[in-house]
Amino acid sequence: MRIIKATLEHLDLLTPLFVKYREFYGQLPYPDSSRSFLEKRITRGESIIYLALPLDDDNKLLGFCQLYPSFSSLSLKRVWILNDIYVAEDSRRMLVADHLMREAKKMARESNAVRMRVSTSSNNEVARKTYESIGFRKDTEFENYVLPISQD
Secondary structure (H helix, E strand, C coil), X not given: CEEEECCHHHHHHHHHHHHHHHHHCCCCCCXXXXXXXXXXXXXXXXXXXXXXXXXXXXXXXXXXXXXXXXXXXXXXXXXXXXXXXXXXXXXXXXXXXXXXXHHHHHHHHHCCCCEEEEXXXXXXXXXXXXXXXXXXXXXXCCCCCCCCXXXX
C-alpha cells in the first residue's frame, strides 16, 4: 500500500469513507455537508489528511486519517491532534491504520512537533491496542474534559 496526502482531487474518493466513519460514531451521514467540511479543511490548510491506497489502484481507498494542528504553551512547540482515523471494512487486518499513523508520526517529527494526541472510546480495545503499538501511551499527568457548546 501507499500513503499519500489528500488534495481536493481526492474528495470524491474520500467523502464516502468519511461518511462511513461518521456513521460508525453514530452520526447521520450528511454526504454533501461532509464533502464541504473536508473541502474547507483542505482548501484552508486547516488539517492534513493522509490516504491509504493499494499500490495498483488509484480508485480504492483503504483508509484515511486526519490531523489538526495545535500548540503547547508549556513546551512552546507544535502538537498534532490525530482526530480521525478509519479503515474500510474490507481492508481491516491489513495494518492500514499502522501505515497511516506511521506517516502521521513522520510528518509530526518533520514539523518539530513535541507530540501527537489521539482519543478514542474507552471501549474501543482494537484502537487502543493499535495506538499503543505505535508508541502512544495513556496520559496520566492530565485529565481531559469536554465542554459542549450549545448553539441555542
